[in-house]
Amino acid sequence: MEAATAVAAPIPAADAAAKALEKKLLDLELPPFPAPAKKAAAKVVAAAPKKKLAGGAGGYVLEDVPHLTDYLPNLPSFPNPLQNHPAYSVVKQYFVNADDTVAKKIVVHKGSARGTHFRRAGPRQRVFFQPDEVSAAIVTCGGLCPGLNTVIRELVCGLHDMYGVTSVVGIEGGYRGFYARNTVELTPRSVNGIHKRGGTVLGTSRGGQDTGKIVDSIQDRGINQVYIIGGDGTQKGAATIHAEVQRRGLKCAVVGVPKTIDNDIAVIDRSFGFDTAVEEAQRAINAAHVEAESAENGVGVVKLMGRNSGFIAMYATLASRDVDLCLIPESPFYLEGKGGLLEFAEKRLRENGHMVIVVAEGAGQDVIARSMRLADAHDASGNKVLLDVGLWLCAKIKDHFKKKANFPITLKYIDPTYMIRAVPSNASDNVYCSLLAHSAIHGAMAGYTGFTVAPVNGRHAYIPFYRITEKQNKVVITDRMWARVLCSTNQPCFLSTEDVEKAGQDDEEPIVPLVEGENSLVKAPPLLANAGDGAALCNGAA
Numbered sequence: 001m002e003a004a005t006a007v008a009a010p011i012p013a014a015d016a017a018a019k020a021l022e023k024k025l026l027d028l029e030l031p032p033f034p035a036p037a038k039k040a041a042a043k044v045v046a047a048a049p050k051k052k053l054a055g056g057a058g059g060y061v062l063e064d065v066p067h068l069t070d071y072l073p074n075l076p077s078f079p080n081p082l083q084n085h086p087a088y089s090v091v092k093q094y095f096v097n098a099d100d101t102v103a104k105k106i107v108v109h110k111g112s113a114r115g116t117h118f119r120r121a122g123p124r125q126r127v128f129f130q131p132d133e134v135s136a137a138i139v140t141c142g143g144l145c146p147g148l149n150t151v152i153r154e155l156v157c158g159l160h161d162m163y164g165v166t167s168v169v170g171i172e173g174g175y176r177g178f179y180a181r182n183t184v185e186l187t188p189r190s191v192n193g194i195h196k197r198g199g200t201v202l203g204t205s206r207g208g209q210d211t212g213k214i215v216d217s218i219q220d221r222g223i224n225q226v227y228i229i230g231g232d233g234t235q236k237g238a239a240t241i242h243a244e245v246q247r248r249g250l251k252c253a254v255v256g257v258p259k260t261i262d263n264d265i266a267v268i269d270r271s272f273g274f275d276t277a278v279e280e281a282q283r284a285i286n287a288a289h290v291e292a293e294s295a296e297n298g299v300g301v302v303k304l305m306g307r308n309s310g311f312i313a314m315y316a317t318l319a320s321r322d323v324d325l326c327l328i329p330e331s332p333f334y335l336e337g338k339g340g341l342l343e344f345a346e347k348r349l350r351e352n353g354h355m356v357i358v359v360a361e362g363a364g365q366d367v368i369a370r371s372m373r374l375a376d377a378h379d380a381s382g383n384k385v386l387l388d389v390g391l392w393l394c395a396k397i398k399d400h401f402k403k404k405a406n407f408p409i410t411l412k413y414i415d416p417t418y419m420i421r422a423v424p425s426n427a428s429d430n431v432y433c434s435l436l437a438h439s440a441i442h443g444a445m446a447g448y449t450g451f452t453v454a455p456v457n458g459r460h461a462y463i464p465f466y467r468i469t470e471k472q473n474k475v476v477i478t479d480r481m482w483a484r485v486l487c488s489t490n491q492p493c494f495l496s497t498e499d500v501e502k503a504g505q506d507d508e509e510p511i512v513p514l515v516e517g518e519n520s521l522v523k524a525p526p527l528l529a530n531a532g533d534g535a536a537l538c539n540g541a542a
């Protein structure tokens, strides 16, 4: 049995860095498992996650995922049926070694600690479920994303084709479907061909996460493997479901498959559907470019998704090469005055006669909110409802040039936000979704639970929920990738030294200016100098 030890073993530290890391991780250690069983409360509150840390030489740390045997120590295991599968029985290497792990950090220095590792995903020699015992459920939650149907299809077909599992149901309409709807039977036949369609055949929703009722439903229906496909909010919900399943002592693997068009999930390489979304965004940018080029002083503005993270805008900008200005939530900007957006637009139009602006929907929210003095609104899941930065920006640009003599502009605004996530996944995302589904199945069959599956540095790994949910993945504006964008657009960087310091607060590496005191950053500009009236530009209702 390969479930790892629950407590960090003493680490023979290679050097001071290794010792420091060891101390940091041991400080994180939570009270020993099992946590005292609490009387069921009316509302289930997630218990603090138990971290499973194991140490090794040279500052190696395994951040392991829970295993069913952690709380059901007498569970029997069985030889993996894949050992007799024509596709997997040829060589032993198809199976993952018990102690294979994946490094979180791939750039290392001589003498630095080996650092955090995650358990490698893949089939094990022994499993903790017999095929006819498995009763699996699949649910999709949160916003749409290309590839949802592919993951559903591959979970159903993978369970069936690799492990001979025939009992798989779909939960309709997101988390609330567990207790508000009947389940729908999923078979390889019923899901065949769904990967060619956008959306999710199961439906999805925001809100409605009632852990007690969800786990009652899991228990009542005898479900023992739950595959939960969704973004950061969904993975937080999955963590509370797992904690409650464990508290009740149920033999049920709770597995998260990370989904987000915004690529805002931490630790993982990228989320499925992102590649498709960037590709789709190109079509809108191309259209904006054609329109802008064909008019006198043509300005094309394209708004792309990205609530808190500007990855789609950043990658679409880099891919297109037609973009003059890319605005993302992570990098503040200002309109008026020296070095401001309007001055830049004027300069670019005088030079080129046209320009294309890509703006992520979450960009500039503070500036707009303050200029319009609007109260915060939230959706059913608690996410902030965004103000429409695209319309706001267009209004500001038009106003600015209206005041200029002999400077007529033609502005075209394209808002393809929902179009880029409602399409079927492209070839590369389809392959990626299949791998995710298979890795998820292998983990559940092997008895792992309370994990999200995803590639880390190119290798699929099982990552504890808390790691995925503790912070969001954001564009690091002090990373070289953002510099590449600035270099490709030749836009102003807008950043003040204060902005850079703030951006660096979350970074693992300290932020160091290139030439201390002499780099190109300016003192904080008057961000709100441009705050004016502005139309009511709310993006939908609360």
Ligand SMILES: Nc1ncnc2c1ncn2[C@@H]1O[C@H](COP(=O)(O)OP(=O)(O)OP(=O)(O)O)[C@@H](O)[C@H]1O
Binding pocket: 141, 142, 143, 144, 174, 175, 176, 205, 206, 207, 208, 209, 230, 231, 232, 233, 234, 235, 236, 237, 238, 240, 259, 260, 261, 262, 380, 381, 382, 383
């Ligand atoms: N902190 C939380 N604890 C438990 N459940 C949560 C939490 N946050 C969100 N959820 C639930 O997870 C589901 C999806 O959340 P949300 O709407 O935020 O989308 P998401 O999973 O983050 O996906 P995306 O942001 O990509 O659309 C909802 O049913 C919501 O109620």
Ligand SMILES: O=P(O)(O)OC[C@H]1O[C@](O)(CO)[C@@H](O)[C@@H]1O
Binding pocket: 142, 143, 144, 206, 231, 260, 261, 262, 305, 306, 307, 361, 379, 421
């Ligand atoms: O689907 P809704 O509720 O309109 O939410 C849209 C949001 O969902 C996402 O697509 C994913 O979080 C965001 O990019 C966007 O802000």
Ligand SMILES: [Mg+2]
Binding pocket: 142, 231, 232, 233, 260
């Ligand atoms: Mg989210």
